[in-house]
Each structure stands twice: as structure tokens, then as C-alpha cells.
Amino acid sequence: MYSTLKNIIEKLQYKSISEERKITLQPLIDFIQQKTNDGKDINLNFICTHNSRRSHLSQIWAQTGAAYFNIANLHCYSGGTEETALFQKVAETLANQGFNIFKISNESNPIYTIKIGDNTLPIIGFSKKYDNPFNPVSDFAAIMTCSQADEGCPFIPGAEKRIPITFEDPKISDNTPEQSKVYAERSLQIASEMFYVFSMIKK
Helix, strand or coil, X not given: CCHHHHHHHHCXXXXXXXXXXXXXXXXXXXXXXXXXXXXXXXXXXEEECCCCCHHHXXXXXXXXXXXXXXXXXXXXXXXXXXXXXXXXXXHHHHHHCCCEEEECCCCCCCCEEEECCCCCCCEEECCCECCCCCCCCCCEEEEECCHHHHHHCCCCCCEEEEEECCCCCHHHHCCCCCHHHHHHHHHHHHHHHHHHHHHCCCC
């Protein structure tokens, strides 16, 4: 794991998140624990309206948390109710927090590789609908990261479980002097909560 990323992780306050958020996160812990107990693959699809900000941050930090806590056979995905693009500020924020971000295509919806270490498989990041063929079609948990997606998608085909874990949209800071600060804070909040989830899994 890259040293900058490892340093960021070591500073996460994932053991001291609020009791209210722990209750919100418990269904995800239960889903992962049951799959772990049964020796089955764990597929998590993080869903938000545009698949541009919160769903990507959740996907990437969840996959990183699973690697950090050695949770085997866990695969993270993301999607939206519509396709847009992974927002550039998200890629910039993750790069500043220690990930190796490499853009491998330059169209309006670019494709990124996101790595946590030199010898690790990259996470593939691009905007897509939740039912894109890149994502699993069955046996996955649909984790709704924004209230609009939760309300706008009453049914996710193939989802074994639907889990609302919503985050405030960092988009509110776009085109303001606070943008970098807000995106960094939201990224670290999501990181802390995902790391709390994986710290609770008993292998």
C-alpha cells in the first residue's frame, strides 16, 4: 500500500463514529458477515443518482477497507440511476489522499484506474447506470448513497439486499473557495465509515 495512503488510513477516526451512524451501517456489516460466514463472494454495488461523486468514493474506500482488513472475495462496484462522469474533483481528492489515479480514456465519460499499491489490481472508475453489464446482475447488496437514488429507485433488479447509507453531497461546495476542503472531508467521512464496517467483520 502506498505510504501516503497508509498514513491517511492510520489517522482515520473510524472507531469513534456516532452511535446513530453505527446503527445505519449495521445492515451492511450483517450482510458482509453472513457472506463471510458462508464462504461466499461478497458483491457490493454503491448507487447514487449520477454515479459521479459519493458512489465512487464509497466504492473505492470500501474496496480499500476490505484489502486493509484482509476480507477475501469482496468486490465493490458503483452505478447511478443515470450515466454522467466521474467528477474530476473526486479523482483529484483521492490522488491527494494517496491513491494512484490514472486516466486511461479521455471521452466525456472517462475511465480511470485507481490503485492502492504498486502490485495491487486497479479499481476501475467510470460513470454507469447501476444495471450496466460491468456490474453484477444478482447476489449483491445495493447500497444507496444518496436519498434521491434511494427514493428514485424503489426496486433494484437482482439485489439480494437494499441498504440505505446516505451521505451529504459535496457538490454543494462546487465553484466555492471551500470545494477542496469539503471534498476531502466527505472522502474521509466515507473512508472512516467503510473502515468501521470492515473492522467489525469476524473472519
